Amino acid sequence: MDTPETQDVTGQLVEHALGHLFSAALRTAARCRVADHLAAGPRTARELAGATGADAGHLRRVLRYLATRGVFREDRAGAFHLTPTGEALRTDVPHSQHAAVLMLTDPTFQRTSAALEETVRKAGPSFERLFGEPFFTYLAGDPELREVFDSGMTSLSARVDAVVAGTYPFPEHGRIVDVGGGRGGLLLAVLRGRPGLSGVLFDQTPAISTHVLSGEEAVRGRWSAESGDFFTEVPEGGDVYVLKHVLHDWPDEGCLRVLRNCRAAMAPGARVVIVESVLPGGNAPHPGKAMDLAMAAVVNGQERTREEFAALLAAAELRLTRVLPTAAFPSVVEAVAA
Template sequence: MVYGFWVSRCLQIMAELGIADTIGDVPKSVEELAKSCGTHAPSLRRMFRLLSGLGVLRKDEQSDCWGLTELGQMLRQDNPGSVYGSLRAHGHLLSWQAWGDLKTSLQTGLPSVEKFMGDSFFNYLSAHPEDAAIFNGSMAAYQTLNAPAVVNAYDFSQARTVVDVGGGTGTLISHVLKAHPAIHGTIFEMPHVTAEARPRIASMGLAERCDVVDGDFFASIPKGKDIYILSQILHDWDDEKSLRILENIRDAMRPDSRLLVVETVLPGDNAMHFGNLYDMAMLVLVGGQERTEAEYSALARRAGMKVSRILPTVMPPSVVELVPA
């Protein structure tokens, strides 16, 4: 645990330099790889030795070339479910600075990253398109695994209209639409995200079945849909801001509408759980939090809704179904 960040930093640099993509399916010498990514070959070899011991790389002793293991293949951008995007996002200097200043967040309850960004996390991204592209790429890669898990866990078959509130570039809604041809979808997102979502939805042949709408979920939500989805959204915000989002969705819902909150549900204390790590990330990066079932139920009540059921998925997040109270 003490030295864990040393390993993660090596993996982040592998992604930043595109080493796994350069290796591809054909093992290469460390000298060739060092030249292609602009590094010092003897130093790169030392990092490779570490990562080979962790099962990420494998050296062929006869050819002296380095190839990717099955685990290492997950570093490639073209691998479904690749961790490349996540490594790039969490390897960003601002993320490291935020974690390095964790004590400030513990003392104030505020995201330490704002000190280095000079603004809130999402305002910073809207003003820095290159950083936003890295972040959006990491979210899209995560949803590549998360989206089918949600579609398999929840029965959308009775719905005709589904709106993904804060739906990113459309990974989740596209899985819903492909699985259920009768559904018409909507992505509701900030303008700097919809600019990426529109061509992506068109490239998948879904432009006729999916509207991409600019908006702000703190202001208003498209009204009268069958199902609303908030996937990995509420954990970005504290209770008061989350309540505002939920109230706006409640105002938009019909009496028979459903809201699906796709989030990791914390099991409580004395449990080793992936969500506890992300809970700390939410603290230092955005000031949000992961929540327990009781905390989601309390938020739902305040917004005029109730938790009707919680459906686990094969991924860490569950589908928390909320209905009007």
């Protein structure tokens, strides 16, 4: 006979097992742009259905579920309100996470996550076995997914860029090299506040072809964009080498190649600055612990603890000097030549 305790455990396990539906509901709300339609004030599911072309009854069920997770809030009259979390789903706000949600819930990644057991049993990314080639190779041949990925990463990075630029004491003068910097959001945020600093955006051609640096008058003449492969070499003579969300894409062997290239290119007294999740020990929750599983399934990468970063840096003849937490989910790991 069930006791209240076993009923409670059963309910928890059922909710956890149906967690994939939360991702699906969040994607549905993003695709219907519900948050945009709530920007002017609360609306009922029927009103939202008229604005989005959805079925009112089914839309209400999705929004009611999302309200249990704090994405929206339903009042006694049946109208739905934006919460701070839902506000970030709007497409017209600074640091919108709309594109990030669409990327993270893309069917390509959902299918990969569903095959996590295969990753665990075979110690390799399920993505490669499902799609026949490594993620970044597949991405290069799929322009539609590439746009989803690049837009999502830009969205995910927008607030991180501003927070990191304001948290880490970048020098007022010198040269910063943003290794694997994508569209250059972090480099732009750093250069904006330091008029004596110059920078290099370094990444593969598809990533830097849509960079955001050229439209900013405040940084004119203080940056260059160079294409290349960070596994082969990186631009020489930098005072700060930044690696933001680069190392978590690779196992230790790949990371060491990148870090050793940075170590070889550094000017005397230069620093390496790594922007990544730094996983806490024990049972403490952290967004990086979920992302760690995604990295394992998609690219055979991983998030790391402070101790793992220290060991990785030491193997590349670098010494970890400090870890700075930020108001966003990643931290800043600083290293100098050992």
